Amino acid sequence: MVLPKRRRVPLGQIPAIHSLCISLISALTFVGILLSSAADIRDTRWFWRRTRTITTPFQWFLCFPLGTRPSGRVFFWSYIFYLSRFLHLLRTFITILRRRKLTFFHLFNQSILLFMSFVWLEFSQSLQVLAILMATLLYSVVYGFRFWKAVGLLSTACFSFVLNCQVVLLGLNLVCHFGVIFLHFLKGGCNGMGAWCFNSVLNGVILCLFLDFYFKRYLRKRTVGDICEHGAGSTSARYLRRSVPEMKSQ
Template identity: 40%
Template sequence: MAKDRFHPSSRGLSHHGMLPLFSHHPVVSEFHWDHSVWGSSWLFLIVSVLGYVISVQIVKMLLSFRRRPVPLGPIPALYNFGLLVASVVMFAGCLQSTMAEIAETRWLWQRSKTPFEWIICFPMGTRPAGRVFFWSYIFYLSKFYEFTGTFILLFQKQNLSSGHVIRNAMVVIMCFLWLQFAQSLQIFVLLSSTGLYITMYVYLSLCRMGYAPHFENALRYCQIAQYVSLLLASIVLIGLHYYKEGCSGMGAWLFGAFLDLSSLPFILVVNKQKKQRHVFNNTQKGSITSKTE
């Protein structure tokens, strides 16, 4: 059953002659994660992650002698716009590919599994091939692009914690494990993450255009909602794994769960620091105003 899951059958969407834009192309539908795919080796993963961490420390040291930010012009705006476009494409592509896989292969497992269960729990023996894994691969590649954002923050002389760098490196490893071990729950994580990114980068783009919408709290609530939904989905995953036929890639899922739990306090601390700075700035402004009066 798992062998045939990602090979189109004569049934499903292909029978209707009109396929979604992001799921019918051979590059998407015939994707296979193997050593011929760029970035698929353990050596590449280790070298790229270590190179990122070391490069950040070198750039930080070099910029420590400079007091003012490095002028970057439109680069930060273009970077955010690129991530926004990529997130929209990945969200639409993964959603369409998921629906295509369900339509084409549901007849293989309709008696033992519902579409929701398949989205949460890949059957044991699932191979990392086909549409949804293609978009997981694109998501994996996008994490290397996000490394650029770290250097933009450094050039802008913004406070960059070691937690930010470590989390970026760990997310790349997590996405690699998705593909390497055909991890269950990755469809849910990819859709929720790209949906959150779309909201976040729309907000940042509006801020850069001077509109400055007051949605910062809403973004934080969306992030917390994602964590809660992932927690509930993880509980369902554990239940399906132990009380049904088992789920693929549970070791990789444990790594991702540990990463999410370890990063949650970091997010809460950062938000608390932002609030404290906001209160401090307002207090300073108030004291200056009272003195002038």
């Protein structure tokens, strides 16, 4: 092997710069698609009366009217979001260079999200605007948090900030999917439902893999020192260390 085993490649400030770039691009995309959506809602309200599918702006975020084409201001920012997914892939290579264990969930999640972003844009899939808004807001916060940690301005938290944010995103995404189903069957149909069904299957796979990763590899296999910083001889630390083997044996 070229590199000695267990030796990490010194990356310097590259991870911090990468996190900062993603945070800024995500914030820009969030603001851009939000303003473009407001403009499109204002300009297309007259069309809603003909379709009778959409009656409120929130329904438009969940369900595109039938016949919607992937063009205009909103889909421009959807394309920007798709391109930004390639920048996200760099984190996978950063993880490899750091000699950390790369999980199947990480690889699958990164590759599938790139493919899903293309499907959203190609088939004018409903729900994509709301999904992009939630995702870019999450990324701007999470990668901003990672940037401040990388430059040493934040100490390690007692809980996994990134995992908790992913749980919130998955929960909101699941709720929005039920809204799309309601509008599609009771309001006359939504655009891009074939792609939406395929997207839902992929989201279900990601959710199952995430739950498997969270419960089996995070809660049961992480040591107490990785979860929260305690003194080596503190009473709480000794108690939690005795509790971890009990969790693994269950």
